[in-house]
Amino acid sequence: IEANHRGQELYGDALKEKNELLESFKQHYEDVEDTTKSAWSDFYKSSKSVIDDAFDYASETADGLKDKAYDTSSQVESWLRTEGDDLYDSFDDHHDGPPHHGPPHHGGPHHPPHHGPPNQTVYQLIAESKYTTKLAKLINKYDDLAETLNNTAANYTVFAPTDKAFAKIPEHAPEPSKEELEAVLKYHVVDGFYPAGRVLASHTAPTLLKGEHLAGEPKPQRVAFKIGLNGLTVNFYSRIVAINIFGTNGVIHGVDSLIIPPPKVVKIVDLFPGEFSTLELGLTKTGLLDEVNSTDHAGGTLFAPSNFAFQKLGPKINAFLFSQYGLKYLRALLEYHFAAGTLYSDAYYKVDPSKNSLMHTEDGKLPPKGVFHLDMPTMLKDRSLSVDVARFARFIEIKINGFSRVSVQDGIAQDGVVHVVSNVIVPPKNIGRPGSTEVDLWQGEEMTIEEFKERLEPFVVKTDL
CATH class of the missing domain: 2.30.180.10 (FAS1 domain)
Structure with a gap:
């Protein structure tokens, strides 16, 4: 380095x-x-x-x-x-x-x-x-x-x-x-x-x-x-x-301070409006706030886009997402940021208790140096996040879909963990012939509203809007 x-x-x-x-x-x-x-x-x-x-x-x-x-x-x-x-x-x-x-x-x-x-x-x-x-x-x-x-x-x-x-x-x-x-x-x-x-x-x-x-x-x-x-x-x-x-x-x-057991994921979002006010507004307007605040889920990982991450999408896409016509797209977008399983930077609690650890051993030793890859299912149907975790000494870097970097790791929560991401994570779109598994990952390039809608269209709930 x-x-x-x-x-x-x-x-x-x-x-x-x-x-x-x-x-x-x-x-x-x-x-x-x-x-x-x-x-x-x-x-x-x-x-x-x-x-x-x-x-x-x-x-x-x-x-x-x-x-x-x-x-x-x-x-x-x-x-x-x-x-x-x-x-x-x-x-x-x-x-x-x-x-x-x-x-x-x-x-x-x-x-x-x-x-x-x-x-x-x-x-x-x-x-x-x-x-x-x-x-x-x-x-x-x-x-x-x-x-x-x-x-x-x-x-x-x-x-x-x-x-x-x-x-x-x-x-x-x-x-x-x-x-x-x-x-x-x-x-x-x-x-x-x-x-x-x-x-x-x-x-x-x-x-x-x-x-x-x-x-x-x-x-x-x-x-x-x-x-x-x-x-x-x-x-x-x-x-x-x-x-x-x-x-x-x-x-x-x-x-020098008492270490208090952590609050829920949504409470962490609420506690930091300077970072997450846009995210919280989106969760509230789409009804996801109450859903993810329930206790019927077994852990979870929120890759939380900051206010600055939303700004990178540009004013036109943001205006569309938070309009009545864009709420169904906003919901699909936010669902893509909630992954099953609790992934810390150096430990992983899977939903399946028979497979409780991927990156740390039973005796708690640090993971070896190297790069780990896992695909994490999300709330968005049939869509997973491609997560890469690279470690060298104490330095651990997490990237999602090969592009969006975790800027703040390990926000410990009662019902999971929060990682702050530097970019909104936009679902990939299928390319090639129908039925092909080949996808085009978004790498931060500028998008029009039409291009943005194209990536989310397969996942939105069909309504009259």
Whole structure:
């Protein structure tokens, strides 16, 4: 990928920024890990806990790291494309990791511990910390969850909200039910061992919260990891402020906001009118909004065109689509954006529970490098989306019908997932003789209203209009 940039004036600056940011991230992780190791060695000499040491250090260094990330955020994805998988392994070397119960996680074996292995479970670490008193109090209300986090038969990763995170809850917010609160707590626990390097290398991860509407049977509700202006975040908003606090049965990362179980797909569309007001208007006018908001579907993937994507169609086609004469075409067009099955950027929940995974293995390892292709049936009768997923290191690109690129991946939803697409996806038209399977895919070229109608005509409901 770097070769494609050679000769460009900005390449040298981008490479410099990449190296500086990489070094900043690595130094941050190394310093936090050194703090944790020091705390292990001094544990019996001090009343301060290991987890408190980690949070103390994180609070001192986070602002500087955030400023650096802000200055170079536009380069983050660029350098991630060039580094390869060894980048992420380097963040997790030289630590006192917990014992592994079963197959090892990705990458080579870690170096031997410097100060001896941890001797407390993730539950015990949370319970003793002055920074997680509210979280510990809530966990203690659920015996099964407390027992799980205190059990050394398996590894877990806890994204632990600090007491300051709970302070963000509005004073007069309604009291959640016992079941709702348990769901929130389970959504903070990832099933498996995800130290900082593996978090960086992953796009999503499965939690202990089961999603009832993601596939033909309950599946783990997932969280998404993103790198942006706020550094490394969970579900776009909860910032990771402390990393790699190791216990005997997993690892803890501190977060500055509660991670709330996601809303439905249509609610996500409603929450961002600046991006999806045109899409929401179309769903409402065609009656699709109520249909896709029901719970009788087993998961789903919405490739959501942004307002800008609709603008690319041009004013004439937009005016036609939202007129009374064009609504049946608008409905067919939008149906083509809803695909069966829940396709994340690095995992796939099929509707058929007997075939639950295409791109991730049962033990949760990352997919191999390469390109994956699948045809996803849509709400539009007899029409599928041709989806290609390409991965190199953390960089994953998704294209639909060979042209429309997913610009924002993994909008986690209660009943599926939302991917923002840079272009409206227009169905292909059959070419050649009648009955031929040869099709002409739209590649973004300018269309007249007549050409646009020709592509959708076979799928519209015949009316008097």
